[in-house]
Amino acid sequence: MQDRPGVLVLMGSGETSPTMVEVHRSVVRRLGDGPRAVLLDTPYAFQENAADISSRARRYFARSVGLDVEVGTAIAGADWVFSGPGSPTFALDRWTATPVAAELRGRVRARDGATVLASAAACTAGIAAVPVYEVYKVGAEPHWREGLDLLGVLGLRVAVIPHYDNAEGGTHDTRYCYLGERRLAFLERLLPPDAAVLGIDEHTAVVFDLRAESLQVAGRGGLTVRRPGSQTVLPAGTVAGLAELRRLVRGGGGSSGASPGPVVPPEAGHVTLGELTRACEQRFGAALGEHNTAEATQAVLDLEAEITKWAADTEEDEGGVDEAREILRHLVTRLGRLADTSEPRDRLAPLVEPLLALRERLREQGAYDSADALREALAAGGVSIEDGPDGPRWTVRG
Template identity: 30%
Template sequence: MSLVLYDTLTRQERSFVPREEGKASLYICGPTVQGDAHIGHGRAAVVFDLLRRHLEWSGLEVTHVSNVTDIDDKIILRARRERVDPAVIATRYTRAWNRTMDALGVLPPHVQPYATGHLLEMQALITTLIEQGKAYAVDGDVFFRVRSFERYGRLSGRQVDDMQQGEDVVDADRKEDPLDFALWKAAKPGEPAWPSPWGDGRPGWHIECSAMAAKHLGHGFDIHAGGLDLVFPHHENEIAQHEAAHGGVFARTWVHNGMVRMGEEKMSKSIGNVVSLEDAIATYGVGPLRLWYLSAQHRTPLTFDTDRLHDATTVHARFTTFLRSARRAADGVEPAGDIATRHRDAFRAALDDDLNAPVAVASLHELVGVGNELLPAAERGDADARAQVAALADALEELGDRVLGLDLGGSLADAAGLEAQLGALVEQLLEQRQQARADRDFAAADAIRDQLAAAGVVVEDRPDGPRWYAGTPAGA
């Protein structure tokens, strides 16, 4: 494949050359399970799901690891508020996360490691760092000695000496240097704690990803991905921990997605302008929601507003409408050879170019445009047109569903279930309507059409008679 990705570390687009021929190793920073997922999480999930699907579609065998941070200050805080064990919170929101990701059409990771399941790996890494003089223990805490790692700041483009050294540094009294960060935190009363060489305590946030990524993907794996807001300090620290301890390269390529904004602001829990992912899926549907996520290049900010979601809904309807018509007109027809090649090539080239999803979607629009032109001939029974329409429909499902996860075929399948149930009833009403039309009693005919529309059945009058389907009209 000839995929090019923008790499945050080198700040340039680089050809993707896997560590191991034919395979790709992918670590995607997962959630801290302390609350429901929001549409910002959804963007990261969809962007990197696209990356994975594109890699697989290109023939690579992908190993996708995505962690769950199941021990952390906020989990403890929430547990305290609800008067339950932190593990209850972590389990609840891990399950909710996985359920929502499933609803979003995100392929599940091959390995979903839990922080609390990797304490020994983390402690081993910390021990190595201490032995090398790159970390130090103070009263049960262990800190990373930032200035001992000369490449610190490379990922986020900072000079260590330029870093703001705020007055309110946590644990300032025990740190050698305000820049140092915690690898291990000594237990406080009432908090979950695990035994360690430095006393009971729990891991710092960053250490888990260093330990788990290396364990499940090895040293120098291919792609580490996450939100742009994780670049500093999280990913910077992950690199420092791993590379200080082991030398070499932690991850070969760093891919980051841009933030979701609400109006002119970033969406974030601290501002309180958060839209739940589950609600968004329920309101707009997976396909339109994913189209919205894919409407901008993955590194640029993306603004949430209902007009844009509405646009995405319209686009989704255009695609499903063509697919529905194409399947009817060319059901079971042997697809023609290469009519879709041009679109497939354009689509692939777009994604190869740093996952240029907007251009990939544009190639789908062009495919659908060609298909719609051929549709009348196909519906008349023209054999060539039917074969071409069949090929375009196949390509649309392959690219739109398999690679972009737009749930085109799924939407039609859902509708088909309803149609099977409603069929007899609708057919009878349509007969009455045809009679009314023949009698030029258009008021009666329109009344039936309105009635059906209210029940979720769309009627279209075609040259060869009425046609109907379960759903709402496009653009409604």
């Protein structure tokens, strides 16, 4: 493709969630019509559900971004290359043993095409990579693995840390891609003196325009440039030149003497599915407290709509789709039992008919357990459902 733009995107998480849709769209729009797009599946290829992850990712990009994506490692000449969740170590071992590593470096060096690396794949982009699985899950001593150093081409000697503001640990520190402050401080001292940590918050993207020598931070969080004893945060909405980022990486400017703050939950604002689920659950509870069945029903319908939107997410944060579905099932069970058969049919209709429509959508999505739970809950409340060729019919038992 002639005059193909050169873009490198690093994402902290949420790469196949609704939060990153506009970032993906803005990149793809620059590629023109019919770009060749490749999903590099290596980071998660060892997982038993690898095919399912690929399928969900392809569905996400097709439906949300309008991009037809092929899965594989044949990235030479591709207009758009994406890689995301899994194990940084597994990806590095295989990429460095094949032409993939050189091809990824070549894309950045040539300022050619769009390269999008998220989560585990983003870890590999610097001079050093965090072996997340080995340190956090296996208990290995903190250490670095040699990275692909894609950013070295841009004059940035950095280690990239996605999931920088992770707060899943609750009572223990899981910031900094599950390392926590103690382990990151140790690893930081092992980096070369002229290197820094680039921390990318969850549901946040850093978009490098390789030809314009500029970057933009997008999403819910920020980009942190961290060196021993200092750090500078570039919040979402920041637009800066690469020269400024190089200066920060080398120790110029920043909040000298600043230290990382305490472990805190994500900023307020319903962004992740877990947050949206809790909001719907709270609305539901408040509505029941006010005997407002219409609002309670709407909260259930809104939660179902959010689950549908997030169903393609390949790397779920705390409070993912499975947990949201469990909560949905619990809410519809409670709602179904509210049916008071002493009320006339026309008074019950505003409650029952939206729930029947929800049941049909759940069945279409294959969520038969939730659909059956809804039917059983309505039956317990005195409402019988009879499925027929023209759709379900409901009656009130006398």
